[in-house]
Every structure is written in structure tokens, then in C-alpha cells.
Amino acid sequence: MGWSSWNQFGVEINEKLIIETIDAMVSNGMRDAGYIYVNLDDGWQQDKGKRQNKALDYDKEKFPRGITFLSEYAHKNGMKLGIYSGPGETTCAGFSGSLGYEKQDADMFASWNVDHLKYDSCCSHKDASKQELKEIFYKMSKPLIDNPKDIVLHACHCGWEDIWEWAGDIGANHWRIGQDISDDFDYSENREDYYFDVLDMLDRGDGLEEFNKPGQWNDFDMLVVGLNGESKELVGAGASNIEYRAHFSLWSILATPLLTGTDVRNLDAYTLETLTNKEVIALNQDPLGKQAKTVKKTGKIHVLAKPMSDGSWAVAMLNRGSETQKISIDWKQDLGLDWDEVHVRDLWKHKDMGSFSTNYDDEVISHQAVVLRIYPGK
Numbered sequence: 001m002g003w004s005s006w007n008q009f010g011v012e013i014n015e016k017l018i019i020e021t022i023d024a025m026v027s028n029g030m031r032d033a034g035y036i037y038v039n040l041d042d043g044w045q046q047d048k049g050k051r052q053n054k055a056l057d058y059d060k061e062k063f064p065r066g067i068t069f070l071s072e073y074a075h076k077n078g079m080k081l082g083i084y085s086g087p088g089e090t091t092c093a094g095f096s097g098s099l100g101y102e103k104q105d106a107d108m109f110a111s112w113n114v115d116h117l118k119y120d121s122c123c124s125h126k127d128a129s130k131q132e133l134k135e136i137f138y139k140m141s142k143p144l145i146d147n148p149k150d151i152v153l154h155a156c157h158c159g160w161e162d163i164w165e166w167a168g169d170i171g172a173n174h175w176r177i178g179q180d181i182s183d184d185f186d187y188s189e190n191r192e193d194y195y196f197d198v199l200d201m202l203d204r205g206d207g208l209e210e211f212n213k214p215g216q217w218n219d220f221d222m223l224v225v226g227l228n229g230e231s232k233e234l235v236g237a238g239a240s241n242i243e244y245r246a247h248f249s250l251w252s253i254l255a256t257p258l259l260t261g262t263d264v265r266n267l268d269a270y271t272l273e274t275l276t277n278k279e280v281i282a283l284n285q286d287p288l289g290k291q292a293k294t295v296k297k298t299g300k301i302h303v304l305a306k307p308m309s310d311g312s313w314a315v316a317m318l319n320r321g322s323e324t325q326k327i328s329i330d331w332k333q334d335l336g337l338d339w340d341e342v343h344v345r346d347l348w349k350h351k352d353m354g355s356f357s358t359n360y361d362d363e364v365i366s367h368q369a370v371v372l373r374i375y376p377g378k
């Protein structure tokens with residue numbers, strides 16, 4: 001869990017923004033809710049274009065005191081710092097990449113004491129085989145593994161060549177399952193023939209449950225909660241509070257990285273409440289690390305569920321349609337649970353709803369997700 005600079009700010013990042021972001025996450029409760037990583041995405045680098053036999057360097061105007069200063073600042077505040085590069089001659093925004101300099105860069109990131117690396121291919125190597133891709137990412141993964149400093153590795157490759165099947169084996173900790181998310185809940189097409197809205201991304205990850213496990217995560221992309229169509233970088237018209245809350249509920253129950261992509265210095269009360277709902281976050285952070293499965297999909301009704309480490313189950317009842325619908329979960333039929341009595345808690349209402357013998361239902365408004373935790377017995 002953490003924050004990443006890209007969705008809201010694009011390459012317009014600097015030391016002041018990062019320090020203010022850390023300060024805000026400490027004071028608004030996000031850090032204590034679990035958002036630990038503060039990740040610089042593309043745009044921290046000094047040079048554009050092909051590497052000229054030089055070490056990668058940070059932009060001296062944007063980051064006058066350097067990256068180590070920021071990692072120390074993050075650590076002093078109980079947080080971690082992430083950085084960004086890629087296996088090309090240049091990154092997606094045209095800055096110099098790590099191709100041919102992988103070990104040198106890995107060692108330098110470690111010497112800067114960073115804790116996370118997003119290593120982004122920009123959907124390149126379209127014709128490369130799985131084997132070639134494994135080698136490309138392993139060139140960065142190996143020196144990171146060899147370095148005594150622990151660095152989480154995000155292998156970002158648009159979900160191509162079934163990356164979920166092999167990225168964990170070469171040492172990646174999470175991998176994007178698709179192209180970029182757009183700031184839309186349910187846009188009719190793929191914007192610019194490229195972007196996925198929230199529901200597209202949900203469907204893209206359906207069926208990938210077996211590849212999600214502790215330390216190896218399917219990454220449904222950074223959250224768009226709270227962007228409100230105002231991102232400097234992402235396309236999209238924004239979504240309603242209800243839709244952003246549904247998006248957050250889904251990413252939580254899917255146990256995908258929760259990387260906030262919005263400006264956390266100015267969050268309105270509703271957005272902050274969405275991002276810091278500890279009962280919903282607990283689904284994301286559960287030690288079993290299970291990605292919820294679709295257990296029912298009829299018309300515009302979509303129900304996902306997963307087992308939790310304490311024996312309870314988490315359930316999300318999503319209404320994908322434009323009319324209010326009654327959605328029901330039947331634990332014997334839908335979840336295969338032999339429970340004669342079930343205690344239901346609603347995680348957005350923060351309320352125990354009582355005990356039920358066969359099923360539980362609720363009126364779910366358009367694009368809302370009702371999130372439940374169900375326990376056997378009273």
C-alpha cells in the first residue's frame with residue numbers, strides 16, 4: 001500500500017511535492033491505515049534520450065537534495081520510498097532507461113536506500129517470447145536480489161505474454177495485468193484504444209486468482225479514487241464518489257496493490273474516508289493473500305468473494321448496471337459453505353447486520369459495491 005506520483009502529476013514531480021505528500025499521509029491517517037510506500041514514477045531523472053555511458057542521475061532542479069535525502073525523510077516518518085526505470089533505452093516519458101546498465105542502476109538505487117522499483121517496459125518488445133522477456137526483467141531482478149538491500153520489484157509489462165505465469169519466478173513482487181487504467185468507472189470503449197476503465201480492469205483480472213499470493217501480486221494498476229477527471233496525465237472524465245468507493249472496494253477484495261494515485265494533500269472528507277476504511281483495507285491485507293473470485297455474474301449483478309485467514313469470508317456485491325438492484329448472496333449455493341447460520345457485517349456501514357440462515361440480500365444502487373464480511377454462527 002502506498003502512493004504513486006503518476007496518475008495525478010505525471011512528470012511534474014519534485015522534492016517539495018514528495019515531502020508534502022509524506023507529511024500529509026502522516027497527518028491525515030493514511031500512513032497509519034497502511035499506506036507506507038511513496039513512489040516516484042517517471043520524471044525524476046535528469047537526462048532524456050539514449051544513455052551516453054553515464055550513470056543515471058536525478059533532476060537537480062526538481063530534487064536539489066537528491067534521492068537519498070527523500071528516502072531518509074520517508075524512513076524517518078515510518079514510510080518507504082520507491083523509484084522508477086525501465087528496460088529500454090528510454091522510459092515511457094522519454095528519459096534515459098536502464099538497458100545495458102541494469103546492475104549499475106540496481107546498485108545505485110540500493111545505495112540511495114530506496115525500497116521499491118517500478119521497472120516499466122512501456123508495453124515494448126511486442127514480438128518477444130516469454131523466454132526473452134524473462135531474461136529482460138531478470139537482468140534487473142538478479143542484481144536487486146543479489147544486493148543486501150531489500151527492494152520490492154514491480155515488473156510493469158502491460159500484462160502481455162501472460163506475465164502472471166512467470167514474473168514471480170524471476171523475482172518480481174507485482175506485475176501489471178493490463179495497460180494503464182483511465183479515470184473512468186465504465187467508459188464505453190478503451191480510450192485511445194489503450195486505456196482500461198475500472199470495470200475493464202476488473203474483467204481483465206478475472207481468472208487470474210491462482211497467481212496471486214503473498215509476495216507475488218497481480219497488479220490491477222494504481223487507484224484513480226479522487227482524481228475527479230483532473231489528472232495531469234491520465235485520460236478520463238472522473239467518476240462519482242459511489243463509483244470510486246466501489247473501485248476501492250474491488251481493489252481491496254482483489255488483494256492487488258493499493259497505490260493511491262491522487263493528490264493526498266487536499267483530500268475531501270469522503271475520499272479520505274474511502275481510502276482509510278480499515279475494515280475494507282483488512283480484506284486487501286489479509287495474510288492469506290487471496291484474490292477474490294467471481295462467484296456470481298448475472299446480467300449487471302457481479303458478486304466476488306474470498307476466504308479470509310480467520311475463517312470468515314469477504315463478499316463484494318457490485319451493481320454494474322444503471323438501475324438499483326436487489327443483490328443476494330447464498331453461502332451454500334454461491335460459496336459452497338455448509339453454514340446453517342451466518343453473521344453478516346457491512347464494512348461500509350460499519351454495522352453488524354444480524355444473523356441469517358441461508359442468504360443475505362441488499363438493495364444496491366447503480367455502480368455501488370456493498371462489501372460484507374460473513375462469519376459462521378451468530
Ligand code: GAL
Binds near residue numbers: 042093121122
Ligand atoms: C506507462 C505506465 C504508467 C506510467 C508511465 C510513465 O507505461 O503504464 O503507469 O509509469 O508509463 O511514463
